Amino acid sequence: MAPDRRKMIVEAATKSFSLFGYKATTMDQVARLANVGKGTIYTFFKNKEELFEEIISTLVKEMIAEAEAVIQPGLPITENVHRGLFRILEFRSKHQLMIKLVQEEAEMGTLAVSEMLRHVEDEIIAYLKNKLDTAISKGSIPSMDTELTSFLLLKMYIALIFDWEKNHEPLSSDQIAQIMKVFLLRKLPN
Amino acid sequence: MAPDRRKMIVEAATKSFSLFGYKATTMDQVARLANVGKGTIYTFFKNKEELFEEIISTLVKEMIAEAEAVIQPGLPITENVHRGLFRILEFRSKHQLMIKLVQEEAEMGTLAVSEMLRHVEDEIIAYLKNKLDTAISKGSIPSMDTELTSFLLLKMYIALIFDWEKNHEPLSSDQIAQIMKVFLLRKLPN
DNA sequence: CTTTGACCAATTTAGTTTTTTGGTCATTTT
DNA sequence: AAAATGACCAAAAAACTAAATTGGTCAAAG
Structure with a gap:
């Protein structure tokens, strides 16, 4: 049961954007909330903005x-x-x-x-x-x-x-x- | 032919607000443009905002x-x-x-x-x-x-x-x- | 092949000093 | 005496700087 990392990232980011807004959400925080290395985010999304877009x-x-x-x-x-x-x-x-x-x-x-x-x-x-x-x-x-x-x-x-x-x-x-x-x-x- | 100081102030302020906006217009500048001492402005208008209102x-x-x-x-x-x-x-x-x-x-x-x-x-x-x-x-x-x-x-x-x-x-x-x-x-x- | 986090340049923030500002009022001018 | 003035002041803003944080990368680990 490999965890779905992409999904966790999106969920963590959604939560953080909702709580703190776009600017105040850091990629480090998203990675931490998603229980994922920061680099992993960048294997699914080109950058912060693309994650936001999704x-x-x-x-x-x-x-x-x-x-x-x-x-x-x-x-x-x-x-x-x-x-x-x-x-x-x-x-x-x-x-x-x-x-x-x-x-x-x-x-x-x-x-x-x-x-x-x-x-x-x-x-x-x-x-x-x-x-x-x-x-x-x-x-x-x-x-x-x-x-x-x-x-x-x-x-x-x-x-x-x-x-x-x-x-x-x-x-x-x-x-x-x-x-x-x-x-x-x-x-x-x- | 005493100059109409009130009018000159209003004209100077209008010009300056139009050119630089509200914030960037200083009372010193208005006084200078109007050829008037700064204190004179305050005999006609309570403050900057009231001048703006007029x-x-x-x-x-x-x-x-x-x-x-x-x-x-x-x-x-x-x-x-x-x-x-x-x-x-x-x-x-x-x-x-x-x-x-x-x-x-x-x-x-x-x-x-x-x-x-x-x-x-x-x-x-x-x-x-x-x-x-x-x-x-x-x-x-x-x-x-x-x-x-x-x-x-x-x-x-x-x-x-x-x-x-x-x-x-x-x-x-x-x-x-x-x-x-x-x-x-x-x-x-x- | 996927995942990671130490790393970096670049941007942001925080802390401080300096400058500017709106407004006053004692003095001068009319 | 009435009107006008500009030096002056507290408060706010801007400029400067040092320190911290950030988005993104990539060599190493799994």
Whole structure:
């Protein structure tokens, strides 16, 4: 039963990134936590950033699995887009690694972290766009620029959930759902 | 012909803030540029931040004057809101002081600057809300939550004009106008 | 062939000194 | 007397330095 070193490394790194952030996580620490020599890490990953990438990639997959889990085929597409997006942003604001990374970007502006968060955003938009394209081909919503719409939907959700609350009473899930419908049921330029 | 010292101070400070940003502008420099003893500044302004506030307040007034200048009473409200907002964001992205402040916030995170930019945003939203309230009372657009709508409109504009361009071809003014119409002509929850 | 940790250049941090800064106020100018 | 000034000060920031840490390598061990 040779231990799966790669897996141990990824688990150790995930834990450390979640706890201390990207910058404050040292490769020595990851090696120690993973019960592995430091050099071993470099047989699986070219460098620290690539290890980080693998972890974020897993996180994005989890995120999308979460979204898929709340989507119900019987419901209208507008409701499902809302549920999925809402779940993704909930995930984003509850998941320890995400919390830590967002915090690190805000207060230290670590470059690798900014790039990774941007990448996550792009993945969410791509996922959303895919859903919209399918819905259009099925005739559930009018044809539109799905790239632009996905982009706007995500930006709006982020603004409504994270920025609006800084000055106002939080919006109910229903209110947010209504706002989104305005977008999906009207034709946007394409 | 006693020189208007207050005015000279404000002009010198505006120039210096625009050129070097808030932090890098020293009160000594402002005094020198204004041909005034340093103590004189403090007979007009309680401190550096209050001087900054006065300048930003003037800038907001200019901004709104710019918006008013492109608004034409004959046009539909949706067109006018688009014109005004577009002009405001154009101003924001062209005006030297604004450019410098946005840059300073991004790369140094100066607290006083963040607060001031937030304040500017709030003023724009308040201006917009006022326009929408008037339009509703005249029956030009359906009744809606104007605070929320103004907030969303501004956030969307910023996303479309500044964020979208990072990955995509810039949108035409017409495209942006269309997106905005979707918002103004449909009832949002209130 | 895989794994390792001592090793190294390069970067970061911590500790210290020096300089600069916002703001005051006794003195000067008008 | 009222307004304006700039030398002055405590506090904050910048510059400098020494010390410690880091990501990554590689010869040796397993």
